[in-house]
Amino acid sequence: MHELSVALGIVKAALKRVKRGRVVEVQVAIGELTHINAEQLRFAFEIASRGTALEGAELKTRIVEAELRCVRCRTRGKSFTCGRCGSAMEVLSGEELLLERLKVVEDAPR
Ligand SMILES: [Zn+2]
Structure with missing residues (x-):
């Protein structure tokens, strides 16, 4: 599945930028010619982000x-x-295929 390797790439690139906190939203720009299915990418992203600072983040696609x-x-x-x-x-x-925006929140103090 093409989308899974793309999703893993997104997660990897995002984790490089995020040093602390939790990612709640990720926006990526997808070129029409890449033939990436946004719906499948969201699903793959959910799997790829498990156990990382991106887990549970919403993936927005443009x-x-x-x-x-x-x-x-x-x-x-x-x-x-x-x-x-x-x-x-x-x-x-x-x-x-660009990582355009990340929304990061600090973890709430306990
Ligand atoms: Zn011509």
Whole structure:
């Protein structure tokens, strides 16, 4: 399952940033071209975060639309071949997978 390795990557990256406290919310930007299923990613994240400072955190996802540009005539579109001149298209956005935001809380004093 592709999503599980992605989720493990998110957990690892988040733990690197969080030195103390507990993460209650994680926001990631997912490019359309990664074909990551947000629902499956949330499920995988729940498993991947167990026993870490991220356990129980809410995973929010923001889908980044794909945008490609023709290398020759600069026409923009969503396919990998230019609809106008048939040349190859380069990816401007849609391949990203970014950890955008973490909401951390200090553990309540007992
Ligand atoms: Zn073109």
